[in-house]
Structures are given as structure tokens and as C-alpha cells.
Amino acid sequence: xxxxxxxSGGGATGYIxxxxxxxxxxxxFWTFHLDTLFFSAALGFTFxxxxxxxxxxxxxxxxxxxxxxxxxxxEFVDTQVKDSFHGRSALIAPLALTIFCWxxxxxxxxxxxxxxxxxxxxAVGLDYLRVVPSTDLNGTFGMSISVFFLIIFYSLxxxxxxxxxxxxxxxxxxxxxxxxxxxxxxxxxYLAKPVSLGLRLFGNMYAGELIFILIALLPWWIQPAxxxxxxxxxxxxxxxxAFIFMVLTVVYLSLAHEDH
Amino acid sequence: xxxxxxxxxQMITFALLVWFTMKYVWPPLMQALEERKKKIAEGLAAAxxxxxxxxxxxxxxxxxxxxxxxxxxxxxxxxxxxxxxxxEQSKLAAKQESxxxxxxxxxxxxxxxxxxxxxxxxxxxxxxVSAAEQxxxxxxxxxxxxxxxxxxxxxLG
Numbered sequence: 001x002x003x004x005x006x007x008s009g010g011g012a013t014g015y016i017x018x019x020x021x022x023x024x025x026x027x028x029f030w031t032f033h034l035d036t037l038f039f040s041a042a043l044g045f046t047f048x049x050x051x052x053x054x055x056x057x058x059x060x061x062x063x064x065x066x067x068x069x070x071x072x073x074x075e076f077v078d079t080q081v082k083d084s085f086h087g088r089s090a091l092i093a094p095l096a097l098t099i100f101c102w103x104x105x106x107x108x109x110x111x112x113x114x115x116x117x118x119x120x121x122x123a124v125g126l127d128y129l130r131v132v133p134s135t136d137l138n139g140t141f142g143m144s145i146s147v148f149f150l151i152i153f154y155s156l157x158x159x160x161x162x163x164x165x166x167x168x169x170x171x172x173x174x175x176x177x178x179x180x181x182x183x184x185x186x187x188x189x190y191l192a193k194p195v196s197l198g199l200r201l202f203g204n205m206y207a208g209e210l211i212f213i214l215i216a217l218l219p220w221w222i223q224p225a226x227x228x229x230x231x232x233x234x235x236x237x238x239x240x241x242a243f244i245f246m247v248l249t250v251v252y253l254s255l256a257h258e259d260h
Numbered sequence: 261x262x263x264x265x266x267x268x269x270q271m272i273t274f275a276l277l278v279w280f281t282m283k284y285v286w287p288p289l290m291q292a293l294e295e296r297k298k299k300i301a302e303g304l305a306a307a308x309x310x311x312x313x314x315x316x317x318x319x320x321x322x323x324x325x326x327x328x329x330x331x332x333x334x335x336x337x338x339x340x341x342x343x344x345x346x347x348e349q350s351k352l353a354a355k356q357e358s359x360x361x362x363x364x365x366x367x368x369x370x371x372x373x374x375x376x377x378x379x380x381x382x383x384x385x386x387x388x389v390s391a392a393e394q395x396x397x398x399x400x401x402x403x404x405x406x407x408x409x410x411x412x413x414x415x416l417g
Contacts, residue, residue: 059292070289142270
């Protein structure tokens with residue numbers, strides 16, 4: 001794998017840069033990362049297809065293989081949501097399920113050999129291809145900003161605009177002289193949520209992918225010795241990151257539902 | 261690596277996925293899980309109830325058996341009493357019958373004794389008359405002493 005890449009790019013740097021360049025269309029801000037859009041949508045569709053099939057055939061009798069598997073995940077997510085979110089909401093649990101499964105599937109793309117899909121892409125005429133949507137900041141921020149909107153929406157809905165504004169100005173220091181300081185503090189606190197949520201997932205997956213790429217640059221006979229342990233370790237990372245994203249989302253939304 | 265319009269695409273995809281899951285995936289799965297939970301709970305409750313009922317039935321069966329035994333004993337004792345009564349009755353009837361037969365036999369004997377006496381008396385009278393005839397031959401006029409003879413006969417009777 002590595003030798004071929006050396007030939008096509010400009011040495012190791014060229015190989016890495018090639019792997020980190022997205023297949024994009026458009027100019028400036030209106031650039032679309034086609035690979036990110038395609039793979040995330042395809043994985044999202046996979047998730048929805050599997051779960052919809054299980055949901056359609058769901059019986060209260062003895063469950064089959066797929067239903068068992070799906071129910072296991074659903075119950076796992078449901079337990080997590082019930083543990084940290086105490087209100088009643090038709091949205092939060094399905095949201096958590098979607099986040100967990102989607103992020104997990106996107107992260108799982110990292111376990112494919114780094115050159116497999118890009119080489120296939122090259123064979124059909126695509127110059128660049130990044131297969132892991134969660135190593136694209138747009139992918140992770142797409143979710144975390146959506147979650148941020150939901151936080152704002154639920155804060156306004158549950159607390160009311162007036163109460164929310166008051167909380168923004170008089171929390172944590174209940175004195176009118178400290179209103180500017182409180183505003184600054186709360187703004188940072190609120191903005192930190194989507195930024196940390198998006199950056200954490202992005203950072204972990206980006207680093208993981210980079211290490212796979214670096215391993216692919218080494219001589220072929222040493223690659224398995226490194227990529228196998230890293231891939232095994234990465235199984236933990238991808239699950240953990242999906243889980244963290246889900247749990248933090250639920251926690252943030254549950255905070256938005258609570259009065260201080 | 262920069263933020264661009266891909267973000268909107270990702271947000272739309274995300275929103276659609278969440279909407280779909282919320283609308284078509286989560287509710288039926290949850291419903292199935294709830295139903296199964298309910299079914300299991302009902303099954304367990306039914307099992308417990310069945311066990312309880314079985315215990316009750318066992319107790320009831322013991323009671324019924326005891327009652328049946330009591331009744332059987334009563335019937336047996338009643339039958340024994342009745343049998344004793346019947347035996348007593350038949351004994352009494354046999355005694356009465358035998359008494360009746362004895363009485364009848366006694367009556368027969370009395371009648372026959374009477375008859376024998378009568379015959380004997382007639383014979384004695386005849387013998388007496390013939391003896392008197394032989395003794396008083398010629399001297400006795402049959403016609404003259406007819407009254408005397410008949411008186412004698414009467415006296416003998």
C-alpha cells in the first residue's frame with residue numbers, strides 16, 4: 001500500500017496530505033465535502049435501514065437475531081437517557097440513539113484499511129477521498145451545533161425567555177454590578193458545549209486516522225505489528241467516543257430542562 | 261480542514277436522521293419492549309396465581325377425602341345396624357312360625373284323642389251290651405229292656 005502511495009504522491013508528506021484532502025466541490029465557504037456528505041448519509045441510511053427493519057418486525061414475543069441486537073442497543077441507550085435525563089421528552093431518547101449509532105458507524109470507517117476506499121476511488125476517477133466523516137470538522141460540528149440549537153430551544157421552552165435571560169445575567173453571581181461578567185461567563189459556558197463536543201470527537205478520530213496513515217508509511221513487514229494493536233485499541237476509542245458524544249448530549253439537554 | 265457549507269449538509273442529514281428515528285424507529289421498538297415486559301409480568305403473576313390455586317385445591321381435596329371417609333364409615337355402621345335388625349326380625353318370625361306350627365299340631369292331637377275316646381266309648385258300650393246279653397240271655401226281653409239298655413249306653417257315654 002505504502003509503496004504505491006509513495007509513487008503517486010510527493011514522498012511521505014505528499015501521501016499524508018493526499019489522504020487528508022477531501023473530495024470537494026464549490027468555492028470558498030460554499031465548498032461541499034462530497035466524501036463527508038456521501039459517507040455520512042450512506043452510514044446514516046444504513047443505521048436507519050437496519051433499525052427500521054427491526055422496528056417494523058418488532059414483536060413482543062420471542063425476538064429474532066436483528067431485533068435482539070437492535071433492542072440491546074435501544075435498551076442500552078434508553079438506560080443511559082433515563083439515568084441522566086429526568087424529564088419527559090419524545091425527542092431526547094431517539095436523538096441519543098441516532099447520535100450513538102451514527103457516530104459509531106462513522107468512526108468505524110476508520111477501521112477500514114486507509115488506502116482501500118481511496119484506491120477504489122482513484123480507480124473510478126475520484127482523485128481524493130476521505131472515508132471517515134467524523135474526521136471532518138464539518139461532520140462533528142454539524143452534530144454539535146444542532147445539539148447546541150436544541151439546548152437553546154429547550155432552555156427557552158422550559159424556562160421561558162425572561163427566566164432564561166435572567167439566568168444568563170445573574171448566574172452565578174447574583175449582583176447587578178457583575179452582570180457583564182456573568183454574561184461573559186455564561187456565553188463562554190454555552191459556547192464551550194458545542195465546541196468541546198465537536199472538537200473532542202474530531203480530535204480523537206483525526207489523530208487515530210493520522211496514526212493509521214503514518215503506520216501505512218512504514219515498511220510492509222512492520223505494518224501489521226503496529227496497525228493490529230492500534231486497530232484493536234481503536235475499537236475501544238470509536239465506541240467510547242460515540243458513547244461520550246451521546247451521554248454529553250443527553251446531559252446538556254437535561255441541564256437545559258432544569259432550573260438553577 | 262476548514263468549516264464550510266458541508267456543515268449545513270451535515271446538519272440537515274443529522275436532523276433528518278433524528279426525525280426519522282423519532283418518528284418511525286423508536287416508538288415501535290419501545291412499544292414492543294413494553295409489551296414484552298407486560299407479558300412477562302403477566303406470565304409471572306399467572307404462574308404465582310396458579311401455584312396458589314393448586315395449594316388451595318390440595319387443601320380442598322384433603323377435606324373432601326376426609327369427608328368421604330367419614331361418610332363411608334357412617335354408611336358401614338348404618339348397614340351393620342340394619343343387618344342386625346334384619347337378623348333379629350327373621351329370628352322373631354321363625355319363632356312365631358314355630359309356635360304356630362306347634363299350636364296347630366297340638367290341636368290335631370287333641371282332636372284325634374277326642375275321636376279315639378269316642379270310638380273307645382262306643383266299643384265299650386257294645387261290649388257291655390253284648391256281655392249283658394250273654395249273661396241275661398232269655399231273661400232279657402229285648403223290647404222290655406230297651407229303655408234300660410239305652411240308659412246304660414248313655415251312662416257309659
